[in-house]
Amino acid sequence: MSGRIFKTLPRTNDRGTILGGALIYGVLLVYVALLMLPFFWMIITSLKPITEVVSYPPNWWPREFSWRNYVEAWQAAPFGRFAFNSLVTGIAATFLQVTLALFMAYAFAVLRFPMKNALLIAVLATLMIPDEVKLVPNYLLLRKLGWVNTYWALIVPPLANAFPVFVFHQQFRVLPRDLIDAGRMDGAGHVRILLQIVTPISRAVVAAVALTSFLGRWNDYLWPLIVTNERAMRTLPIGLAYLKDTQEGGNQWNLLMAGAVFVMMPVVILYGFTQRQFVEGLTKGALKG
Amino acid sequence: MRTLVGNHGWATIAAPGNTGNVADFLVCRLIGSIFICFSAILSGCHAPLSANNSSRVEITYWRTLTGAAGEGQEELVRRFNNSQNEIHVHCEFQGSYSDLAAKLFTAAAAGAGPDVTQLGTFEILQFARAGLLVDLKPYFAGPEAINTKDWPGTISTAGEVEDGLYWLPFNVTVPVLYYNEDAFNAAGLLGPPTTWDDFYLYARKLTVRDDNGVVREAGVALWNITWPLISAIWSEGGKLTTRDYGHITLDDPVVLKVMTEFQTLVREGAALLPDEASGGHRAAFKNGRAAMILDSPAAFQEIFAQAIGFTPMVAAYPAGKNGKVYAPGGGGLVLWAKNPATNRAAAWRFLRFMLSAESLAYYSQQTGYAAFTESAQQVMTNDLKDSRFGVIHDGLRFVRGDFSINMSPSVRNAFDEAFQKIMVDLADVKTTLMEADAKAEHAIAERGI
Numbered sequence: 060m061s062g063r064i065f066k067t068l069p070r071t072n073d074r075g076t077i078l079g080g081a082l083i084y085g086v087l088l089v090y091v092a093l094l095m096l097p098f099f100w101m102i103i104t105s106l107k108p109i110t111e112v113v114s115y116p117p118n119w120w121p122r123e124f125s126w127r128n129y130v131e132a133w134q135a136a137p138f139g140r141f142a143f144n145s146l147v148t149g150i151a152a153t154f155l156q157v158t159l160a161l162f163m164a165y166a167f168a169v170l171r172f173p174m175k176n177a178l179l180i181a182v183l184a185t186l187m188i189p190d191e192v193k194l195v196p197n198y199l200l201l202r203k204l205g206w207v208n209t210y211w212a213l214i215v216p217p218l219a220n221a222f223p224v225f226v227f228h229q230q231f232r233v234l235p236r237d238l239i240d241a242g243r244m245d246g247a248g249h250v251r252i253l254l255q256i257v258t259p260i261s262r263a264v265v266a267a268v269a270l271t272s273f274l275g276r277w278n279d280y281l282w283p284l285i286v287t288n289e290r291a292m293r294t295l296p297i298g299l300a301y302l303k304d305t306q307e308g309g310n311q312w313n314l315l316m317a318g319a320v321f322v323m324m325p326v327v328i329l330y331g332f333t334q335r336q337f338v339e340g341l342t343k344g345a346l347k348g
Numbered sequence: 349m350r351t352l353v354g355n356h357g358w359a360t361i362a363a364p365g366n367t368g369n370v371a372d373f374l375v376c377r378l379i380g381s382i383f384i385c386f387s388a389i390l391s392g393c394h395a396p397l398s399a400n401n402s403s404r405v406e407i408t409y410w411r412t413l414t415g416a417a418g419e420g421q422e423e424l425v426r427r428f429n430n431s432q433n434e435i436h437v438h439c440e441f442q443g444s445y446s447d448l449a450a451k452l453f454t455a456a457a458a459g460a461g462p463d464v465t466q467l468g469t470f471e472i473l474q475f476a477r478a479g480l481l482v483d484l485k486p487y488f489a490g491p492e493a494i495n496t497k498d499w500p501g502t503i504s505t506a507g508e509v510e511d512g513l514y515w516l517p518f519n520v521t522v523p524v525l526y527y528n529e530d531a532f533n534a535a536g537l538l539g540p541p542t543t544w545d546d547f548y549l550y551a552r553k554l555t556v557r558d559d560n561g562v563v564r565e566a567g568v569a570l571w572n573i574t575w576p577l578i579s580a581i582w583s584e585g586g587k588l589t590t591r592d593y594g595h596i597t598l599d600d601p602v603v604l605k606v607m608t609e610f611q612t613l614v615r616e617g618a619a620l621l622p623d624e625a626s627g628g629h630r631a632a633f634k635n636g637r638a639a640m641i642l643d644s645p646a647a648f649q650e651i652f653a654q655a656i657g658f659t660p661m662v663a664a665y666p667a668g669k670n671g672k673v674y675a676p677g678g679g680g681l682v683l684w685a686k687n688p689a690t691n692r693a694a695a696w697r698f699l700r701f702m703l704s705a706e707s708l709a710y711y712s713q714q715t716g717y718a719a720f721t722e723s724a725q726q727v728m729t730n731d732l733k734d735s736r737f738g739v740i741h742d743g744l745r746f747v748r749g750d751f752s753i754n755m756s757p758s759v760r761n762a763f764d765e766a767f768q769k770i771m772v773d774l775a776d777v778k779t780t781l782m783e784a785d786a787k788a789e790h791a792i793a794e795r796g797i
Binding site for chain 2 (some may be wrong): 109110112113115116135194197198199202207215281284285288289290297300301302303311
């Protein structure tokens with residue numbers, strides 16, 4: 060993004076312009092430093108012995124690196140199993156959520172059928188309902204289905220999410236109608252048009268929604284805690300709770316931060332691979348017109 | 349195959365041989381196959397079922413706390429399961445006390461729940477009045493009763509609501525004072541304060557300022573909750589509320605006096621009120637920024653293992669004009685009422701095991717929580733030779749079996765809010781307490797709880 064701003068500056072030796080560019084970079088660097096500070100502190104704390112964590116004034120760099128914190132944090136709970144559960148439920152829920160949302164958004168944006176607008180408003184209205192309000196009804200339903208403490212409980216309820224439908228709908232409604240008509244004339248059905256024409260040209264938005272959806276599942280704490288009881292079904296955020304409250308009100312902050320690092324790392328790596336699509340997807344609407 | 353098409357509203361039938369719709373059909377089958385594959389995979393990946401003996405009663409125990417406090421409970425459950433064949437307990441961790449409460453609320457709404465659960469003090473009244481907890485009094489009259497004769501003070505009554513008894517203590521705490529012995533020596537103080545008047549005086553004496561008058565080390569760091577102050581108020585003869593919340597006295601003259609004393613310490617810089625983000629009062633004590641803290645024995649291992657560059661000590665909580673009167677804290681055990689009678693009977697047997705002398709002694713040795721019965725203390729005689737454990741256990745006899753403001757959300761919220769205003773905003777104490785009292789009474793009149 061900063062590169063884009065720099066490119067818009069005229070290439071000149073004018074002193075004021077150079078100073079202006081330097082100022083913009085300076086402000087951006089300070090902003091980035093502020094954003095990175097919590098992550099830096101998390102990593103530094105994860106490498107300190109506990110006595111250094113509580114020392115005052117705080118040390119910005121560990122006097123002694125305690126790599127063992129990572130081993131202890133990993134062994135405090137079955138994090139391997141938690142990571143597997145988070146991956147399975149995250150991937151499955153993301154795939155299904157994006158698939159369902161693509162079909163719904165396409166139908167609302169392209170097809171004509173009775174009460175289309177009313178149905179769309181009804182779907183979008185669910186965005187106004189806080190998750191906490193849905194907690195008990197969803198739990199009751201899952202209990203009746205016998206899904207408590209199963210992967211179904213972690214995957215299926217989040218699928219009813221209107222946000223991806225809203226984002227895809229906004230994307231599809233501005234696509235040139237001619238594209239779809241051309242597909243129809245070539246003999247393609249709606250499913251084929253959606254999967255082979257509309258989705259590929261919307262891949263940046265799809266990637267952004269998929270990443271957001273995956274993050275939502277990866278970081279979710281309360282719902283997995285409510286619908287799972289046994290260790291074997293727990294996910295990574297609950298694993299972090301195994302490192303909290305070692306006594307009444309007491310925490311081993313260094314172990315907790317080590318746990319936070321290895322919970323966060325897969326998401327950071329994933330973001331690294333999808334960064335371009337993610338940013339493009341988020342800014343697509345802003346760049347149009 | 350029906351498709352939704354173009355300008356005519358509802359569908360037309362796709363012509364046979366239309367390649368686009370054949371492709372749609374194949375894609376739909378592909379997506380359907382993926383769903384089926386997911387189903388197959390997920391159906392095979394559920395929580396492993398434990399081996400089930402048909403005559404054995406399976407019960408569930410929900411717990412909180414982690415580290416030694418969590419592992420200690422897991423070990424006790426293992427010991428119980430190994431000690432007999434009739435009952436098998438599944439021990440399930442449910443997050444912090446507040447997470448556990450949220451989960452219990454949700455389960456209650458669904459008519460579900462564990463057979464036995466650990467429970468803090470905040471939800472006892474709500475759950476008991478909602479009929480979610482088993483009244484344990486009849487069990488004390490039955491053949492498998494628990495002997496409470498050696499339970500200290502009036503702790504056995506702490507879980508009473510109206511005429512029933514719904515909660516029994518397990519991981520019990522009483523308030524204690526931790527102090528920095530080196531700071532005391534440097535200030536010329538020979539030992540910990542024994543009265544509250546001494547405490548305020550010592551806090552001032554222990555406060556170290558630089559040449560500009562800026563506080564470098566405070567006398568005391570305060571916990572950001574009201575529990576440690578309840579014992580100070582009771583010891584000085586103050587009252588906060590009656591057990592049934594029929595008479596609330598947050599503006600009692602003694603409450604006013606105690607809160608004013610603490611606020612004055614804060615104003616003078618002799619008391620710190622560190623936020624949780626900076627590690628709270630415990631971090632301030634461990635890193636030498638404060639010479640005393642008012643805390644619970646649950647912090648014992650943490651304090652003695654992590655104190656930086658000084659000798660920490662633990663002492664009895666100070667006495668007031670009424671001597672020592674301590675507010676209990678920590679957690680206890682309850683039986684869930686919605687489950688079948690066979691489960692409840694099995695749950696009671698498990699609860700008896702958890703409260704046996706051996707179990708309490710083991711848990712105390714592992715965690716620092718008090719082994720609150722005399723018989724449990726006899727089991728851990730050697731540990732009690734350590735004067736630090738001795739101090740903690742000696743305080744148990746001064747426990748008053750009353751959770752006071754903490755069982756009522758209305759009164760607790762009003763007092764907590766007043767505490768924040770008084771200690772953080774340095775608001776006028778009398779006005780704030782009067783407002784809190786009125787607010788609590790209004791909320792109780794409206795909601796009854």
